Amino acid sequence: MTDMSAGPLLIADGVVVDGLRESDAAAIFEAQDDEIRLRFGTGSPSTLSQALEWTVNAIEERDEFRAWAIREREGGPLLGKVTLRCTEFGPPDARQRGAYIEFWVAAAARGRGLAVKALRAVLEWAFDELGRDWINAQVECDNNPSQRLLSRLGFRVVDETTFHERPAVIVRLHRSK
Numbered sequence: 001m002t003d004m005s006a007g008p009l010l011i012a013d014g015v016v017v018d019g020l021r022e023s024d025a026a027a028i029f030e031a032q033d034d035e036i037r038l039r040f041g042t043g044s045p046s047t048l049s050q051a052l053e054w055t056v057n058a059i060e061e062r063d064e065f066r067a068w069a070i071r072e073r074e075g076g077p078l079l080g081k082v083t084l085r086c087t088e089f090g091p092p093d094a095r096q097r098g099a100y101i102e103f104w105v106a107a108a109a110r111g112r113g114l115a116v117k118a119l120r121a122v123l124e125w126a127f128d129e130l131g132r133d134w135i136n137a138q139v140e141c142d143n144n145p146s147q148r149l150l151s152r153l154g155f156r157v158v159d160e161t162t163f164h165e166r167p168a169v170i171v172r173l174h175r176s177k
């Protein structure tokens with residue numbers, strides 16, 4: 001087992017956001033409750049071996065994709081996950097540097113500020129260190145906890161879409177400086 005980290009270590013108030021490890025696969029699999037399956041559909045592992053395969057894939061070093069574990073202390077159990085997929089397009093003098101963020105927190109750890117703190121840390125890092133101009137998220141219209149979270153972080157609706165035939169919106173946060 002390589003236990004290599006993917007994203008860099010980010011420490012916020014009471015939250016550690018660090019690279020996924022192969023040893024997180026079981027916690028990722030166990031956290032896949034109905035809510036996470038509903039939100040991520042086929043992006044949610046249905047077996048432990050699939051969770052392990054996806055975890056190994058996610059921790060491979062790649063410029064355009066990062067995955068983090070959300071923990072309450074360094075070396076502690078995985079309580080949630082954040083991924084960032086970067087995109088770039090347009091001519092060199094008007095280059096658009098964006099990214100798409102996805103996230104979840106295990107049901108037993110929700111409602112104590114883990115997501116808001118972890119996302120703040122990842123967003124700050126994506127703007128300051130990765131030079132992203134904007135970050136997008138896709139959220140279904142009936143996903144109230146996620147809508148509130150993203151709105152609290154400053155995301156605003158830029159488009160309407162559907163996800164698995166359910167109405168959804170694209171929300172965006174621009175770099176402020």
Ligand SMILES: CC(C)(COP(=O)(O)OP(=O)(O)OC[C@H]1O[C@@H](n2cnc3c(N)ncnc32)[C@H](O)[C@@H]1OP(=O)(O)O)[C@@H](O)C(=O)NCCC(=O)NCCS
Pocket residue numbers: 035036039102103104105106109110111112113114115116117137138139140143145146148149
């Ligand atoms: C959306 C989701 C990630 C939120 O995770 P969470 O860790 O419960 O979020 P937080 O605890 O940061 O915020 C939730 C609430 O706790 C409150 N909270 C409690 N203690 C807090 C603290 N110490 N600091 C900040 N907020 C705190 C927040 O204000 C927020 O209140 P609200 O419900 O009135 O909006 C979680 O519900 C989830 O995983 N859902 C399923 C997957 C999903 O929908 N992912 C998003 C796909 S777009």
